[in-house]
Amino acid sequence: MTAETGTLPAGATPAVEVDPERRRRRRKILLLLLLLGSLAILLGIAIWYLLFRQPIPLPIVPPPAVPAYSTSIYGAADPAGVAVSPAGDRIYVAETAGDKVVRMFDSGGNELGILAPPADTGSEHVPVYLALQPTTGDVYVSDRPRGAVYVYDRDGAFRSEFRPALAIEGWQPLGLAFDAAGNLYVTDLSGPAEVHKFDSTGKLLLSFGGDQSMSFPNGVAVDADGRVYVTDSNNGRLLVFGTDGTLVAKIGRGAGAGNLGLPRGVAIDGQGRAFIVDSSGQGVLVYAALEADQAQPEHLGFFGGHGIANGQFAFPMGVAVDAHGRVYVADTANGRIQVWSY
Amino acid sequence: MRRLALLIAGGALWLILAAAPALADGGPHVMTVNNGSLGINADSCAGCHRAHTAQGPFLINAADETALCLTCHGAVAAGATTDVASGIQYQLAARGGTPLLGALRSGGFVQAAIDSGNPARVLVSNNLASSDDQWAKVRVRTDISGGVDPAPVTSAHLNLADNGLSAPTVAWGHGPIGLGLNGPGPTVSMACASCHNPHGNGQYRILVPIPDPEATSGTFTPAAADAVVADSPADNPDAAESDTKNYTVIQTRGTPGTLSTYLLYADDVSDAGYGPATGDYWHVRVPWNTASTPTTGADAPNGIPANRVGGFFAFNDQMTAWCSACHTRYASAAGDTPSGDELFAYRHETVGNRACTTCHVAHGSNARMEGTFSSSQPFPNGDVPAYDIGGATGDSRLLKVDNRGTCQLCHDPTGTVANGTYTGPIPAPGVP
Secondary structure, three states: OOOOOOOOOOOOOOOOOOOHHHHHHHHHHHHHHHHHHHHHHHHHHHHHHHHHOOOOOOOOOOOOOOOEEEEEEEOOOOEEEEEEOOOOOOEEEEEOOOOOOEEEEOOOOOEEEEEOOOHHHOOOOOEEEEEEOOOOOOEEEEEOOOOEEEEEOOOOOEEEEEOOOOOOOOOOEEEEEEOOOOOEEEEEOOOOOEEEEEOOOOOEEEEEOHHHOOOOEEEEEEOOOOOEEEEEHHHOEEEEEOOOOOEEEEEOEOOOOOOEOOEEEEEEOOOOOEEEEEOOOOEEEEEOOOOOOOOOOOEEEEEEOEOOOOOOEOOOOOEEEOOOOEEEEEEHHHOEEEEEEO | OHHHHHHHHHHHHHHHHHHHHHHOOOOOOOHHHHOOOOOOOOOOHHHHEOOOOOOOHHHEOOOOHHHHHHHHHOOOOOOOOEEOOOOEEEOOOOOOOOOEEEEOOOOOOOEEOEOOOOOEEEOOOOOOOOOOOOEEEOEEOEOOOOOEOOEEOOEEOOOOOOOOOOOOOEOOOOOOOOOOOOOOOOEEEOOHHHHEOOOOOOOHHHEOOOOOOEEEEOOOOOOOOOOOOOOOOOOOOOHHHOOOOOOOOOOOOOOOOOHHHOOOOHHHHHHOOOOOOOOEOOOOOOOOOOOOOOOOOOEOOOOOEOOOOOOHHHHHHHHHHHHHOOOHHHOOOOOOOOOOOOOOOOOOOOOOOOOHHHHEOOOEEOOOOOOHHHHOOOOOOOOOOEEEEOOEEEOOOOEOOOOOHHHHOOOOOOOOOOOOOEEOOOOOOOOO
């Protein structure tokens, strides 16, 4: 057949004509088989995944060793001690210049009121360190010239003066802390410096540290295991005492990383990390939770440095932590409370 | 038995020697520790210095020397018994009562507890003749409860943010006689170590032998020789308890003739049951008494009895010599003799019991200068700083009494007051 004529050439056999309908059917069957095969494979994969599935590995970001600067609270002159409610909604700051009162702020840094002892306690007061009673929220404040611990309710109303049930001669309370059970720990500068543990009635339960020749112990904090951390300030040491008052660990003075210069405030967060303010070192040292067999907690890092910029300190003193991982540091000579957070 | 006795005696001697450092100046200011004579292994160096990462001169670990000192000696007194901000002294050991031992004789840089408005005197001979036997007393300022009650200072040797002062930082009178009207003194930068040796040196109140502030304009020439101010004696009868000595605390009267009851030492004062406000800032005669003979029953403020070498007059002369290392042209042997200096032509004499520290405190004064003449009295360079500190309007020049009442503690220029007349609060006999 030629294109011109449309006829077969002589002697050629005509091609077999395929039924188009049959060809379409065959194509449909093939397509169906392919779909079924795919479905079977997908089903198999799904069954395999469901039977043997593994979590997808994600990149692990290590938690930061030290917190980052967040904000500052102004309004207290030369703040020394600081205490904060677990929620972080009440921040109490001991002001050691100006009016020399305790100022109460909300989490936004707005002043809510002041805490001051009544007039009949004398005119010369210097509030220094603070601690919050864990069950009542009462605020305990040490007063250096009066040698007193004053107690206020959480809203700042004066309640009473805390006195040991049996008077301690020359009682010069300074650092304050509570354990979870509500026992009060006080560093006492009188005589050989000691730490006293009182129950809620003022009964003396234990005195310890007198054999360590402590010099002006400033800060005290209690960890979840009941161990007591004390900054032996003028000796440049942190001493950790067990529940029976025996020394179980310590950090010494020195210029190396993790060593202390003039430690003042100390606080322990929910993870057992210890934050120690080094006043002459112009910052805060962070240590990991103390393991049972450790003679010295592991040093995690340092934050601060001398200066007036955000994140820098000028002779800081007190420190407190809330339940959200925020760290509050009294930046004394800069007249502010710095808030750091993880 | 002899061996045992020797052993006990040796042990006692060892205990005394071992205790020696603790009986010295205390804190990081122990001379024998810092000079290495007790062993070259001092830990205290690391408290304030860094060998390679120091932030300030002298390798101190702070950019601000004064702020470093105030870390311990500030209003919190978190690391020392001496609070030079508020001008108060704390007890070192358990003694009962409040932790306050008394007021600092030098006052504080932010507050001082001088009862500047209520001094006392008894005239002995009007001071019109040659005698100067006036007995004066400036008490410790107290509140209604009898406790020490510091008030904001109206002059201080340091202008600090906390005291709000802005006096010209001039070393008034420094330099030789003859500098004239243009030479009231160079301006200087002061810090604690301009006057004190933080390492201890055996001097009274660890004063440096040669004060040497840094000149910021003009010329400051350090003294050529040491100004020695003898410290209290080492053989104090109560040496075992006298680790705080009496540098900084009030001095009170005891029993004349019995050293240990002269209450020369901090612990003596406390042991005797005197309250923290029973002090005297004046010290024309120390302790307060009415003895007519200056050397009888009068001890120097550094605790050295008058009849010993380096006693009362020698001590006052030493203090005047020390202050004059900076305020050179203020030193005067006779008030009625012209000096030859055009500006400081006549000067109140500064000899005997007219020492610099008779009228002035070293750190700061809360005396109020509100009178017409006192509030506007210019400095030698003509400046008249005015303050609004608790109602006070003038610079108190570190004086201990309001306005110029200081003059009247010794002088009755009218000659109308009978000898033996008390003015002001009358102390009961034997009570400081």
